[in-house]
Amino acid sequence: MAQTYDAIVIGAGVMGASSAMHLTGAGLKRVLVLEKAPGVGFGSTGRSTACIRQTYSQLELTRMTFEALQLFKNWRDFTGLEEPKGDFRNSGVLFLFPAGEPSLPTILANHRAVGVVSHLADRKERQEEFPDFDFCSTPLDLDADAHDCAYESEALVEPEGGFADPVGTAEDMLEVARRRGTEVRFNARVEAVLQAGGKVSGVRVTEKSGGGEFHAPVVVNCAGPWAAGLNGAAGAPLKARLVVTRNQIVSKHFPEKLKGRFPVLIDMINGIYGRPEASGQSLLFGSVREEDEREEVADPDDYNEVADAPFREEKQVLLHHRVPTFQKRGRVSSYCGLYTVNQDDYHPIIDETSLEGFFAVCGFSGHGFKLSPIVGTLVAKKVTGHWGLIETGVPEDFFGRNRAPLKTHWGGVIA
Numbered sequence: 001m002a003q004t005y006d007a008i009v010i011g012a013g014v015m016g017a018s019s020a021m022h023l024t025g026a027g028l029k030r031v032l033v034l035e036k037a038p039g040v041g042f043g044s045t046g047r048s049t050a051c052i053r054q055t056y057s058q059l060e061l062t063r064m065t066f067e068a069l070q071l072f073k074n075w076r077d078f079t080g081l082e083e084p085k086g087d088f089r090n091s092g093v094l095f096l097f098p099a100g101e102p103s104l105p106t107i108l109a110n111h112r113a114v115g116v117v118s119h120l121a122d123r124k125e126r127q128e129e130f131p132d133f134d135f136c137s138t139p140l141d142l143d144a145d146a147h148d149c150a151y152e153s154e155a156l157v158e159p160e161g162g163f164a165d166p167v168g169t170a171e172d173m174l175e176v177a178r179r180r181g182t183e184v185r186f187n188a189r190v191e192a193v194l195q196a197g198g199k200v201s202g203v204r205v206t207e208k209s210g211g212g213e214f215h216a217p218v219v220v221n222c223a224g225p226w227a228a229g230l231n232g233a234a235g236a237p238l239k240a241r242l243v244v245t246r247n248q249i250v251s252k253h254f255p256e257k258l259k260g261r262f263p264v265l266i267d268m269i270n271g272i273y274g275r276p277e278a279s280g281q282s283l284l285f286g287s288v289r290e291e292d293e294r295e296e297v298a299d300p301d302d303y304n305e306v307a308d309a310p311f312r313e314e315k316q317v318l319l320h321h322r323v324p325t326f327q328k329r330g331r332v333s334s335y336c337g338l339y340t341v342n343q344d345d346y347h348p349i350i351d352e353t354s355l356e357g358f359f360a361v362c363g364f365s366g367h368g369f370k371l372s373p374i375v376g377t378l379v380a381k382k383v384t385g386h387w388g389l390i391e392t393g394v395p396e397d398f399f400g401r402n403r404a405p406l407k408t409h410w411g412g413v414i415a
């Protein structure tokens with residue numbers, strides 16, 4: 001006989017883990033998480049650079065990341081786990097913008113309104129704080145023979161930001177959910193969303209996964225790059241244009257002669273970003289250019305997982321220009337991960353779909369990790385009418401499926 005639950009969550013990435021955790025916080029007793037992989041981190045979460053910054057185009061996103069950061073900073077208290085694995089590192093965040101960046105007054109006003117600690121560092125301050133950096137403000141043209149450095153950029157520093165361990169974060173939230181009664185099944189691929197009387201009634205997993213049916217009046221789709229396929233199969237496609245894209249990350253050893261600390265760097269002048277690996281031995285870096293977010297992937301189970309040689313070479317040259325102690329060439333390793341890009345405005349959908357009881361939590365583009373501890377409480381409010389383990393100041397309809405596209409200053413991964 002099929003087993004019955006209060007809610008079923010599809011996917012055990014950060015969004016599924018957060019949703020399950022907060023659904024239990026909202027009073028649901030029987031929550032089931034179904035994950036097709038043998039563990040946590042086989043989707044976008046396992047490939048995330050997991051940078052945590054609070055600079056966004058929208059006040060609500062600034063609030064959401066500020067709230068999330070307070071949780072990351074107090075992760076042990078929040079999760080109640082003796083030895084959490086989230087491993088937040090307070091490296092600070094350094095944003096570099098061209099001089100006169102038009103979005104800066106709004107960003108700073110949003111920071112002040114929410115309580116984000118940040119400052120614009122003048123030339124002396126930034127050089128003292130980040131002695132390894134060259135703050136040249138002329139975009140590097142890789143095809144040009146000559147380059148004239150100028151020093152007119154804006155440097156926005158968020159001293160409280162940093163990065164975390166993405167898989168550890170998801171595992172922690174899943175563990176909290178488990179301790180509150182959630183059942184988690186790995187190697188359980190959902191192949192169909194079941195309906196009865198025009199409402200969702202549960203899911204069926206594949207024969208390979210044991211071939212059973214699980215019933216619930218609520219199903220939450222947190223399947224990351226696979227989510228749009230499930231929405232479509234359930235007859236509840238979203239209006240938002242969700243596209244899965246391949247995104248490339250390079251890893252390079254730190255030169256021994258680094259003089260200072262290395263923050264999360266978001267270089268809007270040359271379109272690169274990076275952050276240290278937790279071991280402190282290498283830098284992970286990639287692109288914040290929209291043109292590098294466009295390679296569509298038809299099948300999330302089958303894509304090229306190694307960065308292209310031209311990408312690796314170009315980003316190394318850009319990194320060298322910003323931090324000259326890094327060599328222009330040399331040995332690197334690389335990998336790729338998938339974004340689920342909402343092409344309408346780069347922000348997620350967190351909402352009930354046209355199928356009653358079937359909720360979509362997807363389209364986080366390249367910036368969902370930092371939002372994840374708050375996402376679940378928005379899910380809980382949508383599903384039950386109650387907040388989860390915490391309340392948020394983000395309006396529950398902010399990520400509605402029929403919203404007008406949210407404005408973004410820069411688009412893409414920065415949104």
Ligand SMILES: Cc1cc2nc3c(=O)[nH]c(=O)nc-3n(C[C@H](O)[C@H](O)[C@H](O)COP(=O)(O)OP(=O)(O)OC[C@H]3O[C@@H](n4cnc5c(N)ncnc54)[C@H](O)[C@@H]3O)c2cc1C
Nearest residue numbers: 011013015036043044045048051190224337367368369370
């Ligand atoms: C390279 C890269 C860098 C990033 N950097 C950052 C960053 O610096 N900061 C930031 O905030 N965000 C970042 N992100 C984005 C962030 O990682 C994602 O938004 C987030 O991890 C999405 O989580 P998710 O739970 O929605 O998806 P996923 O982690 O993909 O989880 C979905 C899960 O669903 C499972 N699943 C799918 N279909 C089924 C099915 N039919 N049945 C059962 N299970 C199923 C999958 O196996 C998977 O485990 C980055 C992402 C990438 C790829």
